[in-house]
Amino acid sequence: MCETTEKDLYAVLGASPSDSLQQLRHRYRQLVLQFHPDRLGGEHSSEAESGMKKFLEVDAAWKILGDQNSRWKYDLQRRAQELKQDWPVESTFCLEDMTWNQDECVYTYCCRCGGGFSITEDEVEDERQRTQQEDGGEEKHRGVVICCDTCSLSVFICSIDRKAKMLTCQK
Structure with a gap:
């Protein structure tokens, strides 16, 4: 967590x-x-x-x-x-709590509706770089809100800009 x-x-x-x-x-x-x-x-x-x-x-x-x-x-x-926040957030969790899919290079998390939340490795890297530019290179508590693919729930993913254990995508 x-x-x-x-x-x-x-x-x-x-x-x-x-x-x-x-x-x-x-x-x-x-x-x-x-x-x-x-x-x-x-x-x-x-x-x-x-x-x-x-x-x-x-x-x-x-x-x-x-x-x-x-x-x-x-x-x-x-x-x-x-x-x-632009819209209500159902819950907050970390990138590390999500499941990594090596084949699709995407992090996923199951929603209570049966759908899922997903964020690609590229989106994570883009958010990390954007955050570092805004903070002048300092790493601070940041994250991103992502929406479920089937319902209106959204979650806040923290630790996007931290030195997360990024898995390298084999392309």
Whole structure:
């Protein structure tokens, strides 16, 4: 998945932006107790690793949302991102979450309607270059909105401009 700064931090805590600080703290404490590494018994299983990853995500989300100043800044950034969108977005996920089709040189993701979202390697590269030109060569959090091929849902694909593991297309 995306890095913590790219995820909806409220969703990480299982909360909403309208929740009070006390409600956020309560959710944080519940999740910390559930996923704390000491509770996992130091196992090296995939379950223990995913629990540790979840624990770190929850802790990072709380560090931002638990502080009034940083929460306010996060909410402003979140709202600014929503205002930049031309149409409603169903969800956000990363390029790495999509399935790579080597034969067609395209990333795909299944929609809940049964259709799918797709973006070609060339479109990814074009978006990455456009973003770098706009940012003066700096790599910042960017992405692209793509629509389902059968319904009206759209998704935001993050990490387009990051140093993604781009698979080379054999032409």
